[in-house]
Amino acid sequence: MLEVKPILVQQSMVISTRYPVMVIGGAEDKVNGCEILRAFFESAGGQQASIGIVPCASQEPSVVGDRYYKIFQGMGAQQVQVLDIRQPRECDEERWLDILERCTGIFITGGDQQRLCDLIGGSKFIASIKQRIERGDLVMAGTSAGAAIVGEKMIAGGSSGESPNQLLVDLTDGLGIFPDLLVDQHFHNRNRMARLMSAIAAHPDKLGIGIDEDTCAAFDGEGTFEVIGKGTITIIDPRELTHTNYLDVVKTSPLSLHNLTVHVLSKGNRYNYQHRTVLPS
Template sequence: MVIPTQYPIMVIGGAEDKVNECSILTAFFESAGGKLATIGIIPCASQEPSAVGDRYYQIFKRMGAHRVEVLDIRRPHECDELRWLDILDDCTGVFVTGGDQVRLFHFINDSKFIAAIRKRLHLGSLVLAGTSAGAAIMGEKMISGGSSGESPNRSLVDLMDGLGIIPEVLVDQHFHNRNRMARLLSAIATYPEKLGMGIDEDTCAAFRGDGSFEILGKGSITVIDPGELAYTNHPESDETSPLSLHNLTVHILNRGDLYHYQHRTVLPS
């Protein structure tokens, strides 16, 4: 089923509203086709996939989705099995829950399942949303762990490959809520060709398919653009030395703001 979608990819900072107006989840539901939607929930990032999957199942059924399926994948590459690929083929929207992004990556990376998702995104026949761990995996490079509350330094962040759904960005989530600015700066010092995105809880970067994203939800998105970076001491620094980063561009974006991540410019709202 091909649907006209407002937001093909939705990257959510975690802890999105699930009980009140549910503005972000409603935007996903409507983008996936509303009451005509078939929504697949992928909870394998969580250590409690049944409980997490059932919570989102109830939310989207309550909204009135035509069909909701929990793809309760329990082992790495089990998602190559036809039972899950057949369900995915019927989905108009896929929602990836929170949990552990490293666990999530090892479950679905290099699988037929993620290849099918990429193909459907390219064809414009699927909406993909990820929250928390499901957001972290979106970039070509991924923050897999780390600390907060210190000056930027190499030991503050753990990095690995991501799924490359949006290769240009490097995402951190629960951003201001967990004081992760220094962690994201440390990640950008390692990969200065990437665009840093720190997404607050109950906040979403809703990608519109034209190289831009819109901010939804109650918090902010911090964009760190190192495109004009003049100097960093990252290559010669040791693990715990404070990092220098000169001439970064930083934007704080809120609900309704638009940003073109390919041109790296703020757009008129």
């Protein structure tokens, strides 16, 4: 089992967190056991938690924000607020930075990851989130679009159901919370294996992580994550890659990738993404 670590927060109270960062594949259970959402709630302080919800990736931020507001309020969080950011750089305003500073947990919802990056990328808001994660006084979770943005490079869109090729995936810059990771979500549910392989062919210095729906990579702050939820997490590790034709073919041509390492992890499995090794459950 992972060690439970104390976190000191601004209110001078002590909360216990097991998962400082939670990267969720989307469509997490919101009705029944709510395993993943409850793990975030407990990591952020449980009934002492002050949770901020960032729904700006969605085209309906009020609807999405209100849904998560009711979920975390129903779990018994001390305070829940929706940070309804609508315009680029609006999140640099003191009203949002002040709310963020008082949060013990921040939850970034699904929607359009490009829209999300356009709104909060390069801002004081995301800089503060990164700093506080590093300090250990903020827990962050992102689902779907909120998961896609965590790498230095981001899958902004693409297709499925084809062999790996350059046109299968649209790549852009992410927010760099985990610079070495390249994350795809709704993974097996939307047949995105070839898409992630295509992304890794473009960036073989990254580690590919494909997360199924209602599944979460729960990071412990020590270079490892644990799988929680109902699905699997697929690791595509190109560290031993011996050949790819990515630079030699036209964009519509099938890609070759030789000697990839692939792991499929299920609930309770643990993975060290720094050393790229599967750990005992």
